[in-house]
Amino acid sequence: MLKDELQSVREKFFTNAPSHVTDNVTRATNELIESGFATGLKKGDKAPDFTLKNAAGKSITLSKVLEDGPVILNFYRGGWCPYCNLELRAYEAMLEDIxxxxxxxxxxxxxxxxxxxxxxxxxxxxxxVVSDPSQEVIAAYNLLFEMPEYLVETYKHDFNLNLADYNSKQHSWRLPVAGTVVISQSGTIIMSSANVDYMYRAEPEEVLRNLKNHSKV
Known part of the structure; x- marks a missing residue:
């Protein structure tokens, strides 16, 4: 299961990383939890429509995709994040079931x-896989947060990672909380998960179960 793979990566991080790094990551996560920000939208909310470019440069509009059936939206931090890559591959493995x-x-x-x-x-x-470089869609789904300066320095100097190499230069250090939203064909959110601690994600099997249960109603 995805949670077991994520737990393995998490344990290696906390075992091998310097204490000041793990302390900063834990501090930032706790501060975000306490802030009450980026908690996602709720079940029953109307899903904000959007048009974004996919990896091939084609425009993808949510309302158009919904014409063919329900949609699962997965908000991930970036391809540089090992937890995100595990999650993305887990969804690929069950794509036929979806x-x-x-x-x-x-x-x-x-x-x-x-x-x-x-x-x-x-x-x-x-x-x-679509890009939201302005982060307006991420914000509309109440998942956007800004990394604190001490964590930015940790990423740059300890992880050797500069998000300006991945995101728009204007908003390099703003990220989505890892979130998963299931949207009915009518555009209503039927499941919403927002994991402020990026090392944990909604289990894809549970997401699919929610989707199937809704279709039976």
């Missing part, structure tokens, strides 16, 4: 289209 349930999957990140294409190729993804 299609069999009459649904489609769209993954959204603040990465530029070129970086989204790299993510698609690296993970061999066959579903839509």
């Amino acid at each position: 299609k069999a349930a009459g649904a489609q999957l769209i993954a959204i990140s603040p990465q530029t289209p070129d970086q989204s294409l790299t993510t698609v190729e690296k993970n061999n993804l066959s579903y839509e």
Whole structure:
């Protein structure tokens, strides 16, 4: 299961990373939880419509995709995030089951289209992966937050990672909380999960179960 793979990566991080790094990551997560920000939309809310470019540069409009059935939206941080890559591959592994349930999957990140294409190729993804460089859609789904300066420095100096290489230069250090939203064909949210601690994600099997249960109602 995805949670077991995520737990393995998490344990390695906390075992091997310097204490000041793990302390900063934990501090930032706790501060975000306490802030009450980026908690996602709720079940029963109307899903905000959007048009974003996919990895091939084609415009994808949510309302148009919904004409063919329900949609699962997966908001991920970026292809540089090992937890995100595990999650993206987990959804790819069950894509046929999602299609069999009459649904489609769209993954959204603040990465530029070129970086989204790299993510698609690296993970061999066959579903839509779209870019939200302005982060307006991420914000509309109440998942957007800004990294604190001390964590930015940790990413730059300890992880050797500069998000300006992946996201728009204007909003490099703003990210989505890892979130998953299931949207009915009518555009209503039937499941919403927002994991402020990025090391944990909604289990794809549970997401699919919610989708199937709704279709039976």
